[in-house]
Amino acid sequence: MNLQSISKGRLFWPLVALFLMVMVNFWFNPDFFSIKVVNNGLYGSVIDILNRAAPVMLIAMGMTLVIATRGIDISVGATVAISGAIAAALIGGSLEIKDGVQTYVSNTPMSLAILAALGVGLLCGLWNGFLVAGVGMQPIIATLILMVAGRGIAQLITGGQIVTIYYEPFFFFGNGFFLGVPFAIYLVAAVAVVLLLLVHRTALGLFVQAVGLNPTASRFSGISARALIFWVYGFCGVTAAVAGVIIASNVKSADGNNAGLMMELDAILAVALGGTSLDGGRFSLIGTLIGALILQTLSYAIYSLGVPPEINLVVKAIVVFVVCLIQSEALRNMLFQRRTRVEGQA
Amino acid sequence: MLKSRRSLLSAIVMGLVAGAVAMPAFAADKKITLGFAQVGAESEWRAANTVSIKEAAKAAGIDLKFSDAQQKQENQIKAIRGYIAQKVDVISFAPVVTTGWDTVLKEAKAAKIPVVLTDRSVDTKDESLYVAMIASDFTEEGRKAGKWLLENYKTPGDVNIVELQGTVGSAPAIERKKGFEEVIKADPRFKITRSQTGDFTRAKGKEVMEAFLKADANINVLYAHNDDMAIGAIQAIEAAGKKPGKDIIVIGVDAVKGAFEAMMAGKMNVSIECNPQLGPQLMEVVKDIVAGKPVPRRIITKEGVFPMETAAKEFPNRKY
Structure with a gap:
């Protein structure tokens, strides 16, 4: 079975949706594609969208694997808040003014702080994995626990305050440029390439699909479904932690209350828009990335077109609804093949 | 029982x-x-x-x-x-x-x-x-922000203001907007050209301001319904190669510590206290x-x- 040829066909409609979203932006904002160089970095709407979509793209990739195993992880937003809070608390929350000059202090070495943040993300993920694979809880309930408790934990770490970070090197993750491109985009690309290689060049992709399609059958064929699910949740936690570090770095602060709020829904939506079925089994990482870009392009359009804030969510909902309809095979058949019966009802 | x-x-x-x-x-x-x-x-x-x-x-x-x-x-x-x-x-x-x-x-x-x-x-x-x-009195805070702007913005010509609103439907967002609009109405030079919600957070404030800056080259003033959104927006303004506080006047509400740090660095012009x-x-x-x-x-x-x-x-x- 060739996974690539399957995904190619399925990517067509998500790409169409993304193209339409981009065109809407271009229609209202002729400068949409213009890119210039400001402060050693590329500067333009397209760059913004890629940069802003980075956290959701990362989380959505982890989410894709979780969903492919018939699971779901609604705790990723809370994990974002926890990892951001840990990074901020460890790196430095005080501004020191010496002789009228603001100096940057870091409480713990930055590499250690980031490792700690990622480690805690992994722990959060493995906790979910343990509840789902070990205890046998339903994924939505299992991850609901951390979703609710996680924000409390993040608040505890930040002491209920917004912790401002005063350590310049840390800002690179969310604001820095490498060869003119925002660093966060490289992080996404790196995770995506590694994951695609793992999924397509090794048996891992097949295992994940098998577990999602039929856990019992996959167990009989020798796949350790429990261990696989355990680590897939762990990986999802890590992607959330990376996103948390990027977000904290981007705004130079950690906000236990609001960081990553509702992000789990954006990630799930990105997965769905990318053509992965929430029933598990077949999945498309590239589709997920496109899904995340569709969402961010849509938000960008809302900000720059002057949509009144009161109806933001309505506009978003309508567009998402239409995109989902476009992707629905059943609907297309209904429209184009006039009343011929759809076989096998998708 | x-x-x-x-x-x-x-x-x-x-x-x-x-x-x-x-x-x-x-x-x-x-x-x-x-x-x-x-x-x-x-x-x-x-x-x-x-x-x-x-x-x-x-x-x-x-x-x-x-x-x-x-x-x-x-x-x-x-x-x-x-x-x-x-x-x-x-x-x-x-x-x-x-x-x-x-x-x-x-x-x-x-x-x-x-x-x-x-x-x-x-x-x-x-x-x-x-x-x-x-x-x-949130409306009064909005009025104070407007008054400060009318009194301190001396450059002649039209003044294009972008507004970062608070959480949609919350009392501070509604009233700070109302009070501000009430005052700037007095001078036709001042116009709110863009207005969008930033949910009172730094991250959203920054994200929305980034989009504003790309879509609109003529922004003179930023009015944020709280300081956190203003702080996020200041970062976006800097990333766009402009000087917050000079190229774009920045007004916030709350007077939290972070706003004072930004003002001391010359990146924010005024914060209206919400005590x-x-x-x-x-x-x-x-x-x-x-x-x-x-x-x-x-x-x-x-x-x-x-x-x-x-x-x-x-x-x-x-x-x-």
Whole structure:
């Protein structure tokens, strides 16, 4: 079975949706594609969208694997808040003014702080994995626990305050440029390439699909479904932690209350828009990335077109609804093949 | 049945309260007891608000019973019922939402315990359910922001203002917008060209400002409904290669510490204070109520305007 040829066909409609979203932006904002160089970095709407979509793209990739195993992880937003809070608390929350000059202090070495943040993300993920694979809880309930408790934990770490970070090197993750491109985009690309290689060049992709399609059958064929699910949740936690570090770095602060709020829904939506079925089994990482870009392009359009804030969510909902309809095979058949019966009802 | 449930509740609340404030449960002489039901600890502003109330109570010699509702109305109602059962002298709370308070307030009234609202108002037809409200006037804050802009923006020509609104539908967002618009209407040069919500957060403020800057080359002024959004937007303005505070005038509301740091660095022009330190005013009102003196129904907190020139001098005094 060739996974690539399957995904190619399925990517067509998500790409169409993304193209339409981009065109809407271009229609209202002729400068949409213009890119210039400001402060050693590329500067333009397209760059913004890629940069802003980075956290959701990362989380959505982890989410894709979780969903492919018939699971779901609604705790990723809370994990974002926890990892951001840990990074901020460890790196430095005080501004020191010496002789009228603001100096940057870091409480713990930055590499250690980031490792700690990622480690805690992994722990959060493995906790979910343990509840789902070990205890046998339903994924939505299992991850609901951390979703609710996680924000409390993040608040505890930040002491209920917004912790401002005063350590310049840390800002690179969310604001820095490498060869003119925002660093966060490289992080996404790196995770995506590694994951695609793992999924397509090794048996891992097949295992994940098998577990999602039929856990019992996959167990009989020798796949350790429990261990696989355990680590897939762990990986999802890590992607959330990376996103948390990027977000904290981007705004130079950690906000236990609001960081990553509702992000789990954006990630799930990105997965769905990318053509992965929430029933598990077949999945498309590239589709997920496109899904995340569709969402961010849509938000960008809302900000720059002057949509009144009161109806933001309505506009978003309508567009998402239409995109989902476009992707629905059943609907297309209904429209184009006039009343011929759809076989096998998708 | 109901009674035993209540006493159980009050026991729980008492336990919470005892944990929240380290204060002996049995005071020696007849101290005034105040039951305060706080919203939660959702922001720097709220944290400062809590500290102010606790410190002011201590200083005034008032026995404070404090509870944290974690942003949930049902928790606040439980706490208030607990205070009624404990027969405190005065109940005070900062309502999470505006509606749904009538029942519990009627219970307090039946128990003859006066209620003082802080910080936010409630929506009720029966005005007798509370005796006073101490709160900021958000509309006035918006007006102050507008006034500062009219008085200080001297460059001739049209002034294009972009606005970062607070959470859609929240009272501060609606009223700060209203007050600001009211004042700038007086001068046709000033126009709000773009307005979008930034949810009161740094991350959203930055994201929205980035999009504004790309879509619109002519932005002269940024008016943010709180300082956190302004701080996020300042980062976006810098990333666009412009100088916040000079190329784009930045106005925020709240006067939190972060805003003072930005003003000291010359990146923000003014912050309108929204004072969370209403503890001392609250304690005064509580004493007056217990002493049977008449109190005004609407008490406005004392609030200032801090332009960047005063930031360095004021910074050491900031508690939040």
